[in-house]
Amino acid sequence: MNVLKFGGTSIENGKRIRNVLNIIRDAMHDGPVIVVVSAIRKVTDLLLDAALTACRGGGDYKEKLVDIERLHTALVEDLLTGEKAEDVQRYLCGVLSELGDVLHGVSLLRELSEKSSALIMSFGERFSAYIISSYLSQEGVAASYVDARGMIVTDTSHGDARVDMEASALQIRERLNNADSIPVVTGYIGSAPDGTVTTLGRGGSDYTATIIGSVLGAGEIQIWTDVDGFFSADPKRVRDAYALPFISYAEAMELSHAGAKVLHPYAVHPAMKAGIPITIRNSMNPGAPGTRIEKLSSEEAVSARPVTGLSSISDIVLLNISGSGMVGVPGIASRLFSCLARHMINIIFISQASSEQSISLAINALQASKAQMALDDEFAVELGSRQIESLTVRQDISMIAVVGKSMSGHPGVSAHLFETLGKNGINVIAVAQGANEMNISFVIDSHDEDKALNCVHESFFLSRRKVHVFIAGTGTISSSLIGQIRDHHETLSVGKNLDIVVCGMANTRMMALNNEGIDLNDWQSALQPREGERTIGDYLARIRSRNLHNTIFVDCTASADVAAAYPELLRSNISVVTANKLGMAGSWDLYETINDALNSSNAKFLYETNVGAGLPIINTLNDLRNSGDKILKIEGVLSGTLSYIFNELRKGGAFSRIVRQARDAGFTEPDPREDLSGADFARKFLILGRELGFRINYEDIQCESLVPDHLMGQMPVEEFLEKLACVDEEYDDMNRKAAAEGMTIAYAGEINGGKAKISVKMLPLSNPVAGLNGTENMVVFTTDRYFDTPLVVKGPGAGGEVTAGGVFADILRIASYLV
Numbered sequence: 065m066n067v068l069k070f071g072g073t074s075i076e077n078g079k080r081i082r083n084v085l086n087i088i089r090d091a092m093h094d095g096p097v098i099v100v101v102s103a104i105r106k107v108t109d110l111l112l113d114a115a116l117t118a119c120r121g122g123g124d125y126k127e128k129l130v131d132i133e134r135l136h137t138a139l140v141e142d143l144l145t146g147e148k149a150e151d152v153q154r155y156l157c158g159v160l161s162e163l164g165d166v167l168h169g170v171s172l173l174r175e176l177s178e179k180s181s182a183l184i185m186s187f188g189e190r191f192s193a194y195i196i197s198s199y200l201s202q203e204g205v206a207a208s209y210v211d212a213r214g215m216i217v218t219d220t221s222h223g224d225a226r227v228d229m230e231a232s233a234l235q236i237r238e239r240l241n242n243a244d245s246i247p248v249v250t251g252y253i254g255s256a257p258d259g260t261v262t263t264l265g266r267g268g269s270d271y272t273a274t275i276i277g278s279v280l281g282a283g284e285i286q287i288w289t290d291v292d293g294f295f296s297a298d299p300k301r302v303r304d305a306y307a308l309p310f311i312s313y314a315e316a317m318e319l320s321h322a323g324a325k326v327l328h329p330y331a332v333h334p335a336m337k338a339g340i341p342i343t344i345r346n347s348m349n350p351g352a353p354g355t356r357i358e359k360l361s362s363e364e365a366v367s368a369r370p371v372t373g374l375s376s377i378s379d380i381v382l383l384n385i386s387g388s389g390m391v392g393v394p395g396i397a398s399r400l401f402s403c404l405a406r407h408m409i410n411i412i413f414i415s416q417a418s419s420e421q422s423i424s425l426a427i428n429a430l431q432a433s434k435a436q437m438a439l440d441d442e443f444a445v446e447l448g449s450r451q452i453e454s455l456t457v458r459q460d461i462s463m464i465a466v467v468g469k470s471m472s473g474h475p476g477v478s479a480h481l482f483e484t485l486g487k488n489g490i491n492v493i494a495v496a497q498g499a500n501e502m503n504i505s506f507v508i509d510s511h512d513e514d515k516a517l518n519c520v521h522e523s524f525f526l527s528r529r530k531v532h533v534f535i536a537g538t539g540t541i542s543s544s545l546i547g548q549i550r551d552h553h554e555t556l557s558v559g560k561n562l563d564i565v566v567c568g569m570a571n572t573r574m575m576a577l578n579n580e581g582i583d584l585n586d587w588q589s590a591l592q593p594r595e596g597e598r599t600i601g602d603y604l605a606r607i608r609s610r611n612l613h614n615t616i617f618v619d620c621t622a623s624a625d626v627a628a629a630y631p632e633l634l635r636s637n638i639s640v641v642t643a644n645k646l647g648m649a650g651s652w653d654l655y656e657t658i659n660d661a662l663n664s665s666n667a668k669f670l671y672e673t674n675v676g677a678g679l680p681i682i683n684t685l686n687d688l689r690n691s692g693d694k695i696l697k698i699e700g701v702l703s704g705t706l707s708y709i710f711n712e713l714r715k716g717g718a719f720s721r722i723v724r725q726a727r728d729a730g731f732t733e734p735d736p737r738e739d740l741s742g743a744d745f746a747r748k749f750l751i752l753g754r755e756l757g758f759r760i761n762y763e764d765i766q767c768e769s770l771v772p773d774h775l776m777g778q779m780p781v782e783e784f785l786e787k788l789a790c791v792d793e794e795y796d797d798m799n800r801k802a803a804a805e806g807m808t809i810a811y812a813g814e815i816n817g818g819k820a821k822i823s824v825k826m827l828p829l830s831n832p833v834a835g836l837n838g839t840e841n842m843v844v845f846t847t848d849r850y851f852d853t854p855l856v857v858k859g860p861g862a863g864g865e866v867t868a869g870g871v872f873a874d875i876l877r878i879a880s881y882l883v
């Protein structure tokens with residue numbers, strides 16, 4: 065025999081009830097069937113609403129009553145014909161008038177006790193079970209209506225009653241053993257020994273099903289619902305959550321107690337005691353295997369991942385009672401718990417540190433003020449004498465439970481959990497782990513709940529690890545970067561289980577945002593004109609409000625405003641990768657603020673492409689310094705544009721035309737005067753000088769400008785490039801003269817003892833700089849270890865692809881730290 069329980073959504077309308085008939089027919093092939101049903105979807109809420117409306121007095125509740133009547137009558141009309149239809153209509157009529165009488169009574173008294181509330185709520189299951197049993201019979205499946213008030217015996221806590229298993233078992237056996245038709249039982253309801261109606265708490269029909277199944281020794285208890293099974297996390301919050309094929313009773317119990325709404329928390333216990341498997345099935349997708357909840361062999365448990373699933377409870381508050389006077393005083397905890405129990409306040413979470421100075425408890429937010437008042441009263445004396453210093457309630461709190469049978473005896477699980485939360489800047493307020501080691505619960509601000517669920521879900525390999533990338537700038541470097549991420553996405557996904565999700569892009573006019581990822585094959589069309597403020601502040605506010613885990617901001621602009629936002633980003637625990645030099649080469653103040661923010665945050669900040677584009681220059685310098693080498697001198701060429709110009713001049717050609725070529729190829733800064741004036745090169749030296757530990761500013765770098773004075777200023781780039789032809793002859797002469805002397809001209813510089821100088825130089829052709837090609841940069845490190853033969857890093861130092869490659873590598877470095 066199997067018990068099949070159908071939830072409210074599975075019987076929501078005629079079509080779904082016909083579908084239920086098919087499921088029942090199929091199940092009948094495997095032996096006798098007992099059906100348990102919830103109320104039709106929305107009916108319980110309507111009943112509650114009617115009760116509350118009635119309690120305010122007057123006749124407004126009658127409208128709700130009409131809604132309830134309509135909803136059921138429509139079902140009868142859809143499903144039943146002839147005598148059956150008439151019979152059910154008669155039943156409905158009678159029972160609805162009984163319900164009307166009760167509501168009338170409530171409205172007269174303006175009083176809604178738990179007892180009358182339970183009675184009112186019981187009508188939902190009575191309607192649905194009656195309609196469904198009649199429909200089954202009409203379709204040739206012999207069925208009979210069974211009112212559980214005659215079977216499930218409970219105590220007198222009417223709204224959330226405890227079941228008397230022994231008394232109920234007797235009744236269940238008597239009523240259901242050897243039934244010659246399929247019993248269709250009302251879920252959720254029972255009755256107290258005095259005959260009053262009780263309910264088993266919201267979602268209690270699951271419990272009815274497992275009680276009946278366990279008493280009668282069912283082969284299986286099937287919970288038919290509207291999802292594919294017990295998920296690894298709430299799929300509404302964690303998009304990648306999936307239906308677990310099987311979990312142990314204990315895990316299901318922990319997860320449903322901690323908020324997983326798929327199964328009533330009490331429902332597992334009877335099945336577990338009787339050793340009967342519970343399966344969670346989707347009535348809308350009966351082909352899906354669902355989740356099997358059963359006793360797992362220790363082998364299965366060991367081979368499984370340490371974490372099976374997560375769940376969370378949002379609407380809670382944290383009560384904290386603390387005081388040095390509590391230390392070593394027996395009885396405080398006992399009084400605390402007894403007081404809450406007396407006031408029927410359920411404790412969801414408990415944590416006390418061994419110093420005994422404070423106890424934290426999480427309870428339902430609705431009970432917060434009741435708890436506060438009760439405890440203020442209970443501990444009035446201790447509060448007065450300051451033995452207890454404070455009794456506080458912290459609002460807007462969520463509890464997350466990380467559950468897994470295999471966590472027990474598996475070291476490192478909690479370390480990994482808290483590391484993941486820490487890297488994402490999620491503050492853990494309190495923690496509890498029971499000695500069964502299969503549930504670690506922690507309390508955080510509600511604001512971080514989704515973020516925590518998602519990063520923890522990924523970090524325990526329950527889904528692919530994601531990094532959320534927001535890009536500023538959509539020019540040369542960004543375009544190459546987006547192409548590289550798109551082309552390499554699959555390899556990273558398969559090879560490294562890493563999903564780089566580009567969730568945002570913005571330039572000064574357009575913006576695209578999508579938490580699930582912008583389509584990188586067509587990102588240009590995703591960009592929409594920016595609404596509201598077109599500032600970096602607005603973009604950042606949108607990024608922050610998304611509060612996604614593993615977020616990296618990528619700056620591919622040349623904007624000082626964007627660079628000025630790094631400290632704020634880092635403080636919000638958002639990592640930054642930047643190709644923009646205006647942060648690390650900005651004012652000393654900004655430089656220090658960035659470093660301070662970095663030190664106080666768990667976020668990362670990488671800027672390798674600030675110097676020599678993708679070439680490993682900053683990393684090399686830091687490796688040398690961190691490993692104890694002393695850097696004596698840095699020389700070389702650090703402008704891709706200027707390198708390109710002089711390398712091309714050597715071959716012959718007009719200066720201004722070559723500058724234009726460099727710009728068209730994407731080597732120059734957005735404004736090529738930044739390159740020609742030496743400013744861009746100077747910034748790179750400034751960054752290297754600061755990396756070396758010198759407190760220097762831009763003004764400290766001596767640098768020769770190649771821009772004629774009269775062409776500096778606000779002139780548009782195009783006009784500047786046209787007017788630049790005025791220097792063509794001068795460079796042509798200079799170049800010819802140098803060649804005649806077996807020399808070449810180049811733009812190079814050196815940093816020596818905190819002093820940096822960059823200028824046009826005449827160099828012999830034998831000088832390595834004379835051998836550079838294209839945009840090649842060259843950096844020569846003379847150090848204690850690399851003294852006789854200096855260390856040289858050389859290669860293309862500008863251009864979309866190489867720079868984007870460097871930015872991408874920095875993103876991946878941060879990703880490997882984060883995930």
Ligand SMILES: NC(=O)C1=CN([C@@H]2O[C@H](COP(=O)(O)OP(=O)(O)OC[C@H]3O[C@@H](n4cnc5c(N)ncnc54)[C@H](O)[C@@H]3O)[C@@H](O)[C@H]2O)C=CC1
Nearest residue numbers: 537538539540541571572620621622623643644734862863
């Ligand atoms: N081109 C190269 O070879 C290299 C460039 N870089 C750096 O990369 C950065 C970008 O260079 P490119 O892509 O060549 O420049 P680009 O001019 O092609 O692109 C700059 C982008 O930034 C956007 N932008 C400017 N201000 C903004 C703001 N406040 N908010 C949002 N977007 C803004 C622009 O609309 C444009 O889309 C620069 O800082 C440059 O120094 C670094 C290494 C090499």
Ligand SMILES: N[C@@H](CC=O)C(=O)O
Nearest residue numbers: 703704705732733862
């Ligand atoms: N415009 C820069 C690009 C790299 O930083 C250069 O020419 O070097």
Ligand code: NA
Nearest residue numbers: 672675677679
């Ligand atoms: Na670099």
